[in-house]
Amino acid sequence: MKTTRREFLLTAGALGAATLPWPALAAPLFESIFMFVPAAPGGGWDGTARAIEQACKTADLVGAFQFENVGGSGGMVGLPRFVNQRKAQANAIMVAGSVMIGAAISAKSPIGIQNVVPIAKLTEESGVIVVPNNSPIKSFAELVAAFKADPRKVPVAGGSAGGTDHILLGLMLKALGRNPKEGAYVAFAGGGPANAAIIGGQVAAGISGYSEFEEQIKGGRMRPLAVSGEARIPGVNVPTLREQGMNVVSANWRGVFGAPGIQAPQRAALEHLVSAMKDTAGWKQILTTRRWADSYQAGSAFEKYLAQDVADTVGVMKDLGLA
Amino acid sequence: MDALSHLMHGFSNALQPAVLMYGFLGCLVGTLVGVLPGIGPALTIALLLPLTFKAPATAMFVLFAGIYYGAMYGGSTTSILLNTPGESASVVTALEGNRMARRGMAGPALATAAIGSFIAGTIGTIALTFFSPMIVESALLFGPAEYFSLMLLALVAVTSVLGNSLLRGLVSLNLGLLFGMVGVDLQTGQHRFAFGQAELLDGLEVTIVAVGLFAVGEAMFMAWKGHAAEGKVEKISGSLWLDREGWRRSWKPWLRGTFFGFPIGAMPAGGAELPTLLSYYTEKKLSRHPEEFGNGAIEGVAGPEAANNAAAAGVLMPLLTLGIPTSATAAILLSAFTSYGIAPGPLLFEQQADLVWTLIASLYVGNVILLVLNLPLVGLWVQLLRIPAPWLYGGIILISTAGVYGASSSIFDVGMLYAFGLLGFVMRRFDAPVAPMVMGLILGPMAEQSMRQALTISAGDFTTFATRPISGTILAIAALMLIVPRVMRARK
Incomplete structure (x- = not known):
């Protein structure tokens, strides 16, 4: 990770030139x-x-x-x-x-x-449903049971209302035969505050794009329960919603x-x-x-x-x- | 200590001439960006992101860190000299800073801001080095209920900036709270006060409102006063530096400001504005010369400036230890990390130790560079006041316009800038303070959203604010802040 003077000068020049068009060599x-x-x-x-x-x-x-x-x-x-x-x-x-x-x-x-x-x-990018690592909810089945009992008691953190995360929660509740409006969706502005609320245990669960939670999952602070795509994410050992009996893809x-x-x-x-x-x-x-x-x-x-x-x-x- | 040996290794990287040059370049660009109203570090770093395809990671992060810290130093300069804060974290600085400048004490005001920034930045960076995990874990205990209580506390602290007339101050504050309602409601997606304008859906940009109310409003006011204003831009008298008295009165506010800034900056929804306000409130209450507040009390510059720099260091903690961005700039830094294929998160310190420690070391170095850069500049900056008023304020209008347009390339935003400039002018004309409006615009949405988040979590139970221990404690402090001064006064 050493920097040569030449690299420095190149970059310093690029500070000004970054937005300028560069000539191409072959016919584009x-x-x-x-x-x-x-x-x-x-x-x-x-x-x-x-x-x-x-x-x-x-x-x-x-x-x-x-x-x-x-x-x-x-x-x-x-x-x-x-x-x-x-x-x-x-x-x-x-x-x-x-x-x-x-x-x-x-x-x-x-x-x-x-x-x-x-x-x-x-x-x-698949969505992922997570719970805080120390949550009493350990599996997707337990989360489903909690939703079925009363979605209002299961606050779920995600991005702004009406965004992809909120829509995924709505689809899940609908698939469970509940009214999507019953969901206790807690909207956060941006991934940072949502992440903090989940790993701090302020909410019961969280929904976001996988990359948003990836490092927290790897670091053992969040437990992934399901991903929302057609298939599993390559290299990520988390089952899809469909695999777990819920016919929702997003x-x-x-x-x-x-x-x-x-x-x-x-x-x-x-x-x-x-x-x-x-x-x-x-x-x-x-x-x-x-x-x-x-x-x-x-x-x-x-x-x-x-x-x-x-x-x-x-x-x-x-x-x-x-x- | 393990951290210490890592840090020493970091210094050995950061002190290489080439890396140092990046740091210096960053500090220079950052100071400039901080001085110019409307352009912030987030935008500057975002515009430089394409460089991450070409330059090595270490160099880029040292550059970005320099810009980030530099902008915090630069932000105070125009606040103090021209009553035109370039960003919201410097609004509080303008209150006393500009009064000092008008009394011919621009030099000491700039000096206490620069030295306070250095001390707070360095203490903040030391805490970042050794106590990050501990502080971040504590910050995670803050949920929406706690943030709401903290916002109530802040609203009590706002009373310190209401000015001489309670009525005018409250009108200004409430208008700010109302402006905070504009846009799509985060919790329900409903449109509020947007009048079908797509540009209003994201709400009013605090930077545009602040620059409009302060910079453009001030310029219009000066133009309206015409020749009566001449000679009002005060000549510099006395020392350019801090005298013994200045040091004596500054050091405690520096430390207290740091104490407010760092933990709140580290909170996922804290920000840099809140600690500046709390610091100002505290200094005003503790001062032996409370009558000086409003006329240029040096404590009112030293505290808030230390607070916003400490907050800047605090913001980096959740970013580096957990990969959680808590400010616009942190979010951009996060995307810079990802474009190198580096994922900041709980494992960052293990997987990218070299990069992280070089970055942290460069923060120490950057602070020194900025102090060395800024102290001699004090003499140069105060020369700005020698420029004849029409040119100076004409220049401010030009730079504000260019800054706002450059940030969004939106004519609508420029229109907003002038609309708020006009409002700022009218408020000055009728002697109403503009700072409470900016504070209302910042605190209102945060208070509202965290209250509703907390109520969704508690399934509608309002007692959650009192029964959660941290939240209840903060509410109790806020109540005491309201009651105690009145009781004391009654007993006298």
């Missing part, structure tokens, strides 16, 4: 890409967008990237801006995901994910979208770019270091997935009284 697929992130720098969508940039540049797929971050309210501040300002722009892409679907529904916004052109789904996905009004060949070109990007060694490397699950899906398969996800989300948000 796109001269330039306008990357729109409907979230502030530093979050999950921003991380995905920067990773795409990194993979594309390393493989010389794209000459230059131009970024715009417009954060706020699960993407509902940025999305209308992308739709209005980038109409028919062939080289504009936006990163978004399941969070935006719920946000659009609860905001009752006229502009939703249906207003942009789906290009591809890239990554997916995952937090992230993908890329094109501007409204682009022509079929322009859409195909973007699909080609993303498809080439996901095959690069650089992208695979990023997936490994970030522990993102590859869930690449494009074309009509992705469209079908989206439609189903929107319908499911509307349903459960109605049950929760949020739509």
